[in-house]
Amino acid sequence: MKGQDVFIVGAGNSAGQAALHLAKHARTVTLLVRGDSLGRSMSSYLVRAVESAANVRVRYRTEVVDGHGDRSLQRIKLADRANGNEEEVSAAALFVMIGGHPHTQWLPDDLARDPQGYVITGPDVLEYAGTRWERNREPLPLETSMSGVFAAGDVRQDSIKRVASAVGEGATVVRVAHEHLRTDEPERAPRSAMGV
Ligand SMILES: Cc1cc2nc3c(=O)[nH]c(=O)nc-3n(C[C@H](O)[C@H](O)[C@H](O)COP(=O)(O)OP(=O)(O)OC[C@H]3O[C@@H](n4cnc5c(N)ncnc54)[C@H](O)[C@@H]3O)c2cc1C
Known part of the structure; x- marks a missing residue:
């Protein structure tokens, strides 16, 4: 992207971080934002x-509606959400x-997820419509609807989406898995029957 004019769609932290990184190399970076802040x-x-990066600018109330190019992208069409005007830019x-x-x-279907695909964990398993929970205890923190299977980090429903929280949950799962092994031992398949 060195010396080029590049565009980013989005208004979250990912877009902001990408803009600042690209600004070190590109000639201009334009953030395209649907909202007004x-x-x-x-x-x-x-x-x-x-806002203080000299070669980064923000276009508010703007949507990308089309793109063209020969082999690679060369032009995009932007629509002004306020008045519907369209503009093509390089x-x-x-x-x-x-x-x-x-x-x-x-x-597997037995492992409950929300409509977006995020894994349900902990007490929410009991409340989630259509979820089966077959143990005679409550789900442990970070435990999924499949007893003994745990989820940590971004993949969990309502997780915080930060490195520190994902790492913390990963560490927590070790403790919780031990808890599961300790408390669920009598419920597991009879060891004698398995010859163990
Ligand atoms: C652009 C961007 C900037 C961010 N900036 C920050 C920030 O500044 N500070 C902050 O705290 N957080 C930030 N985050 C969020 C942070 O990256 C995540 O919260 C964190 O990485 C979550 O960790 P995780 O282990 O849950 O998931 P991930 O880091 O996504 O790790 C999941 C891993 O599982 C692998 N995987 C997926 N499916 C399978 C499979 N079937 N088999 C085997 N492996 C599989 C993936 O390849 C991946 O390596 C940012 C995220 C993005 C996208």
Whole structure:
């Protein structure tokens, strides 16, 4: 992106971090924001950094509606949400930072997920419509609807989406897994029957 004019769609921290990183190399970086402020979705330290970067600008109330190019992207079409006016601008690249989704579709149906695919854990398992919980105890923290299977980090429903919290949950799961092994031992398959 060195010396190029690049665009980023999004108004969250990911978009802000990408803008500041790209600004070190690109000629200009333009953040395309559907709303009319960054403050609601981006941390204030990032908003300040974005606003004070000489080659970063923000276009509010703007949507990308089209893109063209021969082999690679060369132009994008932007629509002004306020008046519907469209404008075509040169663009060497478009980075789409509008959120993520969990790759949990490979998990079995017995492991409850919300409509977005985030894994339900802890007491929420009991409250989640349609979820089966077959133990005679409550789900442990971070335990999924499949007893003995735990989830930590971003993949969990309502997780904090921060490195520190993901790492903390990972560490917590070790303790909780031990708790599961200790308390559920009598309920597991009879060892004698398995010859163990
Ligand atoms: C652009 C961006 C900027 C961010 N900035 C910050 C920040 O400044 N500070 C902060 O605290 N947080 C930040 N975050 C959030 C932070 O990165 C996450 O909260 C954190 O990484 C979550 O850790 P995790 O282990 O739950 O998930 P991830 O880090 O996503 O790790 C999950 C891992 O599982 C792997 N995986 C997925 N499916 C499978 C499978 N089927 N089999 C095997 N492996 C699989 C993935 O490849 C990945 O390596 C940022 C996120 C983004 C996207």
